[in-house]
Amino acid sequence: MLNHNNTLIAYLTVLLIFIISGALSSTAGIVIISIITLFFVSLLATASARIQMNFFIKAVNNGSREKATVTLTFDDGPDRNITPQILEILEKHNIKATFFCIGEKIEQNRDILKMISDKGHTIGNHSWSHSVFFDFYLPGRMAGEIEKTDRLIKEITGKNVVFFRPPFGVTNPFLAGALKKTGHTVIGWSLRTFDTVKDKERILKKIETKVADGDILLFHDTVPQTVELLEKSIEIIKNKGMEIVGLEGLIV
Ligand SMILES: [Zn+2]
Known part of the structure; x- marks a missing residue:
């Protein structure tokens, strides 16, 4: 499978062959290596933005496709207004x-984080x-941020943090280095709702047509719309005969 290491080795090998063979002294050789370089750089850019490619980092992007279970994830909180409303709906179901x-x-909403954990x-x-700018930080600085967040979560909830999701879902070699140090299991997603940008009807239609066994759904507990569409999303998923389980239950 394509990953950062084997692609880099392949690219450098081709480059070396071009240099040793003297192919770079011809216009055709320069054009060909330029095209290959452009392709390589495009691949790196695409892979950075797509965590599902497992290019720089091995992430868990879905559970078993053999079981009728899915899981719900909420990013970018805790939010003083939205998160408690999400928790109420989840508790009801x-x-x-x-x-x-x-x-x-978390620092601004310690009580909300505690509430999430207590439930x-x-x-x-x-x-x-x-x-x-997170993706431009060096591995040491990234690891520092991740560990600082872990410490605060542990201080408030008493629990160790196992899972990490990269901001914006972007991965790169620096993050791979940071995670080697922190040791988190990286979690991506397989169904992105785009709940911060798309309208409610489009999101529900997407869930209705796309949700599949083993999906990890991505929501945000930062926008009022998510509160409105959560109840209906749960109904759609349940009507398809799928069970909504916790992340640990989905990926074991
Ligand atoms: Zn985020």
Whole structure:
């Protein structure tokens, strides 16, 4: 399977062959290596943005496709207003979910994080800052952010954090280095609802037509719309005969 190491080795081998054979002294040789380089760079950019490719990091993007179970995940909280409303709906349906929380938001909403934990949901790490520059940080700085968030979650809930979801789902060699140090299991997703940008009807239609056995669904507990569409989403999934389980139950 394509990954960062074997692709890099293949590219460097081709480059070396071109140099040794003297092919770079011809215009045709330069054009060909330029095309190969462009393809290589495009592949790196695409792989960074698509966690499901498992290119830089091996992530869990879905559970078994053989079992009629799915799981719900909520990113970017805890939010003082939205998260408690999400928790109420989940409790009503006796559903356990996973919340990938941001350290800076946890600091402002310690009681909400405690509430998530006390209700039996799983808390995952989603970095400290969720900065747009996070992917440009060196591995040491990334690991520092991740560990700082882990410490705060442990301080508030008493629980160790096992799961990490990269901010924006972006992966790269620096993050791979950071995670080697922190040792988290990386969780991606297989069904993204785009609940922060798309309208409710489109999202529900997508769930209705796309949800499949083993899916990890991605929501955000930061937008009012998610509260509105959660109840209906649960109904759609249950009507398809699927059970909504916790992340641990889906991926074991
Ligand atoms: Zn996020």
